[in-house]
Amino acid sequence: MASEPVTLTALRDFPMVEPGDDLAGMIIDGLRRTGIQPRDGDVLVLAQKIVSKAEGRYVELKGVAPSARAVELARATGKDPRMVELILAESSEVVKYGPGVLVAEHRLGFVMANAGIDQSNIDHPDGNERALLLPEDPDAACAAIKAHLDAAFGVDFGVVINDSFGRPWRQGVTGVALGAAGLPALLNLIGAPDLFGRTMRITEVAVADELAAAASLVMGQTDAGRPVIHVRGMRWDAPARPAADLRRPRQQDMFR
Amino acid sequence: MASEPVTLTALRDFPMVEPGDDLAGMIIDGLRRTGIQPRDGDVLVLAQKIVSKAEGRYVELKGVAPSARAVELARATGKDPRMVELILAESSEVVKYGPGVLVAEHRLGFVMANAGIDQSNIDHPDGNERALLLPEDPDAACAAIKAHLDAAFGVDFGVVINDSFGRPWRQGVTGVALGAAGLPALLNLIGAPDLFGRTMRITEVAVADELAAAASLVMGQTDAGRPVIHVRGMRWDAPARPAADLRRPRQQDMFR
Numbered sequence: 387m388a389s390e391p392v393t394l395t396a397l398r399d400f401p402m403v404e405p406g407d408d409l410a411g412m413i414i415d416g417l418r419r420t421g422i423q424p425r426d427g428d429v430l431v432l433a434q435k436i437v438s439k440a441e442g443r444y445v446e447l448k449g450v451a452p453s454a455r456a457v458e459l460a461r462a463t464g465k466d467p468r469m470v471e472l473i474l475a476e477s478s479e480v481v482k483y484g485p486g487v488l489v490a491e492h493r494l495g496f497v498m499a500n501a502g503i504d505q506s507n508i509d510h511p512d513g514n515e516r517a518l519l520l521p522e523d524p525d526a527a528c529a530a531i532k533a534h535l536d537a538a539f540g541v542d543f544g545v546v547i548n549d550s551f552g553r554p555w556r557q558g559v560t561g562v563a564l565g566a567a568g569l570p571a572l573l574n575l576i577g578a579p580d581l582f583g584r585t586m587r588i589t590e591v592a593v594a595d596e597l598a599a600a601a602s603l604v605m606g607q608t609d610a611g612r613p614v615i616h617v618r619g620m621r622w623d624a625p626a627r628p629a630a631d632l633r634r635p636r637q638q639d640m641f642r
Numbered sequence: 643m644a645s646e647p648v649t650l651t652a653l654r655d656f657p658m659v660e661p662g663d664d665l666a667g668m669i670i671d672g673l674r675r676t677g678i679q680p681r682d683g684d685v686l687v688l689a690q691k692i693v694s695k696a697e698g699r700y701v702e703l704k705g706v707a708p709s710a711r712a713v714e715l716a717r718a719t720g721k722d723p724r725m726v727e728l729i730l731a732e733s734s735e736v737v738k739y740g741p742g743v744l745v746a747e748h749r750l751g752f753v754m755a756n757a758g759i760d761q762s763n764i765d766h767p768d769g770n771e772r773a774l775l776l777p778e779d780p781d782a783a784c785a786a787i788k789a790h791l792d793a794a795f796g797v798d799f800g801v802v803i804n805d806s807f808g809r810p811w812r813q814g815v816t817g818v819a820l821g822a823a824g825l826p827a828l829l830n831l832i833g834a835p836d837l838f839g840r841t842m843r844i845t846e847v848a849v850a851d852e853l854a855a856a857a858s859l860v861m862g863q864t865d866a867g868r869p870v871i872h873v874r875g876m877r878w879d880a881p882a883r884p885a886a887d888l889r890r891p892r893q894q895d896m897f898r
Contacts, residue, residue: 391651392860394875497811550847554810555753556818557890558828558848560855572814591806592814593859599816600856603849603876604648619650620859634813 392619394604395420396612403435403613405442410534413614417539422616429544429620430535431601433613434520434564435504437527437547443519445472463488465500472517473501492520495633496564498551521547524565525628532567544569544620546629548598548605561602563594563629570624571595572631593622594629648875650860651676652868659691659869661698666790669870673795678872685800685876686791687857689869690776690820691760693783693803699775701728719744721756728773729757748776751889752820754807777803780821781884788823800825800876802885804854804861817858819850819885826880827851828887849878850885 397416403409413432417424452460452467456474460467463483470488474480477490481497490501502520521527528545535543545567550559563571571594601615653672659665669688673680708716708723712730716723719739726744730736733746737753746757758776777783784801791799801823806815819827827850857871 391649393647393649394856395647555890555895556848556851556888558846558851558888560848560851562812590814591858592812592816595812595814595816596855596859599852600650600859602847603852603856632812632814634811639811 390619392617394600395422395616395618396604397422397614397616400436400611400613403439405439405444407440409436409440410531410538413531413535414538416614417616420616424535424539424541424543425618426542427544427618427621428541429546429569429597429617430531431546431548431597431605431615431617432528432531433605434502434524434547434549435518436613437521437524437565438504438518441521441527443521444516445519447472447515447517459483459488469500469503469517472503472519476501476503476519494520494524494564495630496520496551496562498549502549502551502564520549520564525567525630526565528565528567528629542568544617544626546571546594546597546601548601550602561595561598561600561605563592563598563632566594566627566629568626569593569597569620570622571627571629573622573624592632594632646875648873650856651678651872651874652860653678653870653872656692656867656869659695661695661700663696665692665696666787666794669787669791670794672870673872676872680791680795680797680799681874682798683800683874683877684797685802685825685853685873686787687802687804687853687861687871687873688784688787689861690758690780690803690805691774692869693777693780693821694760694774697777697783699777700772701775703728703771703773715739715744725756725759725773728759728775732757732759732775750776750780750820751886752776752807752818754805758805758807758820776805776820781823781886782821784821784823784885792824798824800853800873800882802827802850802853802857804857806858817851817854817856817861819848819854819888822850822883822885824882825849825853825876826878827883827885829878829880848888851888 398420447468450468450471452471456471457467460470479491482489491497492501504518524547532543532545546563547565548561549564551562552559573591573593604615605612654676703724706724706727708727712727713723716726735747738745747753748757760774780803788801802819803821804817805820807818808815829847829849860871861868
């Protein structure tokens, strides 16, 4: 909810991120460079790629040996068998596949194309092809970065890691939250009366996904020079919940 | 894409909307009341409910006679047979159903719970239960409102109508675009090189859905007093496309 205008500002001139970089320190520098004086409730949305890169989640494809199942799925989908092997290794379940498409449930519970494994915006040193896996534990990464930021500025931040997913029934990708800390990723409205005192039919809002989508608008897609977005003006009277709470339990999901 | 900060501002003290109201005129008044001087590229995101209300899309449930199929689906889902009848009348296909759940493809091509028909935030005069259908043609409604706004201020607006949908695999609803005018609802990045000159794997971004989600954060859910959100700072070098382009053709969709 917001009563003041909400502003989204890209941190200026964010440097390229390399494995082992101090991402929290880079964000602290970026806030100062952009001239932002942090306040309680400010949210920072981080592109998945920079978190994965700082964590060194690269895999060189030439070292990947595809299993028989990966070879079979590669044939059915037209994908590189080594990429399929990585997807299977990162996944708990293949949800759907077909020509050009492999939708899998990532071990973290996200259902997405290629289990979120990326080959774009990644440099290829010496011509070696690399893929970039999702962060090891996005909610934990958000909590760790939040702890650094809170300590540096003495305020209470929210932190979100976003990525772009496709979805059923609709064209185009949208920003989605992989991780969250310091805000209610899922906001419970159960029992809140609507304007006419009737109990709300809509019960839960995926606040972190909406923040992820809003930040994605400002990040753009081709310009990795805007991987951190500062959001000001949101306010919630609800306890913080991680992005893990956005995963629908398998037994409650009709679309498998 | 954005290089300046993006700001989202709720129009102040927006009045209740009644059937036949001049919604464009109310938005023009609201912009002035909020002290916003419109500029080229400003976007207005309108909650579906106010567009439906202005169009008078109410149906009194007591006048609805459920068909045999509606009675059968009502039994399977635990829903009011009259609501199910309305859902079927507005739909081209029932996609999934089960206890408490009826997912249908609306005649406009949106796949959503209850075909988007709403019983919340609707007053019930004389105790008569009413439902509110989606706008007749959301893209056309956006284009008509855009024409009024453009003429009133002499600038080039974008207009989006949003709603909150649930989705497979993830908890919580998020804002989604039902209609759009004056902006690329779907932004094509095919062929755009990424930072390292590699061709992008992500080809299309659902910009109107991301705007819808961002505005939803500012609208809130229980407070229908913020149904119009002004967005400033977005910029696209791409032709306008309607929200109809966000509907994935049935034959390209694996999740039916």
